Amino acid sequence: MFTLKQMEALYWVATLGSFEAAGSYLNVTQSTISKRIGELESRFSAPLFDRSSRQSVLTSKGRDIRDIAEQMLRLNDRLTLTARTSNAPPFRFRLGVTDLVALSWLPELLATILDRYPGISLEPEIDLTAGLLERLTERKIDFVICPRVTQHPQFVNMRLGEIELVWMCSPKIYNGSEVLTKVEMLRYPLLIQSAGSMLRPILHDVIDNPRLPFGKTISCNNMAALAELAAYGLGITILPKAFFSRYVDDGRLHVMKSEFELPKLEYFITYRNDYNGAFFEEIAEISRDLCDFTKDLKKPEGEVFGN
Structure with missing residues (x-):
């Protein structure tokens, strides 16, 4: 047989x-x-x-x-x-996400998958978008959540949602409500994600705009680190508004108004269509239900920060 x-x-x-x-x-x-x-x-x-x-x-x-x-x-x-029984045969699930997902709703996603499939072996990876899609193409991971799709018939792409991007800086630099002029913006260094991040091509028309010739830039491949650098007062940056709202609530960051508008950051789910298709489709639906980029940055009930 x-x-x-x-x-x-x-x-x-x-x-x-x-x-x-x-x-x-x-x-x-x-x-x-x-x-x-x-x-x-x-x-x-x-x-x-x-x-x-x-x-x-x-x-x-x-x-x-x-x-x-x-x-x-x-x-x-x-x-x-x-x-859907706990006796289902175990297998590996190699999931790739960006740091924005990892720092927000990834823990709940993994917990939900483990609850539904107790025998599964989870292998999450956190990387920049370019690295994730490269590993997906090389079959080193199976399922990716990131702000870009790959146009190839062997992959399925599903739109997950969009995130509002805003200019942010320390209140020590600017704390007004009026629109910041170009001259005022160029006084400060630009804190921006490194080339492997999807923010770079998405923001190309802004950060590479000849009308905004920043004299100094500081690049970093971690969004949370950029927020900390900005909160320290090292320059102005571009960050997802909802995800870093607690920084604003705590008075560490201020949302700046600018004449240079920012695009939305769209997130997608991408997975292979040649194996485990039904399983991947279910994980995609779970991801859509749980997607919340503010989740882990909400102040936990009963916690006192600063202790």
């Missing part, structure tokens, strides 16, 4: 290009993958892999079996989601 583990081994060897990569993805040894493939091939009169190639390339018969294997794995995903 054929087994799902044999189908899974064939599918991932064919998809990732080697027995070693498939073993790493499935968290088993290379010899285990070889054994499963050997068991599968023994049932057919024709080989499933071309042994003359250095890479693990499927034969014509192998490609036919791979298509069947993919269908079987998709049906197994649907059956697992329908059952």
Whole structure:
């Protein structure tokens, strides 16, 4: 009898290009993958892999079996989601998010996933958008939440929501209600995210505007660090308003009015459509329900800051 583990081994060897990569993805040894493939091939009169190639390339018969294997794995995903029991087979879920997600609603997302799938192995990664999408393309992560989509038929993109961006600075620099003029803005350094961040291309028309020739800039790849630098009085910056509202409430940051308007920061969910599609779709729906970029920056009940 054929087994799902044999189908899974064939599918991932064919998809990732080697027995070693498939073993790493499935968290088993290379010899285990070889054994499963050997068991599968023994049932057919024709080989499933071309042994003359250095890479693990499927034969014509192998490609036919791979298509069947993919269908079987998709049906197994649907059956697992329908059952939704704690006895569902465990598997790895490699989730990539930006620091904005990690510092707000990621803990609740992970807790919800673990509650629904107790046997799952979670592997969250926090990185800049460019790094996350690169790792998604390389199949090193499976599911990404970030402010950009990748236009390729092997990926599904879902819009998650948008965030208002505002100019911010320390009240020590500016605490007025009138619109800050260009001359007044250029008196201070610009604190901005580094090139790998999606804020850079989104804000290109603002921060690279020849009408705003900042004499000095300080780049950083962490949004929370930028908020701290701005609160210290080192310059002006651009931050998500809701996420850093507590800084404003505490009097550490001030929202500046400027003639240079800022675009919205849109967030998206991106995942592969060739495996675990039903599971990823459910995680996407959970993400939509839980998405709240103000969550962890709200003052916890009963907590006294400064103690």
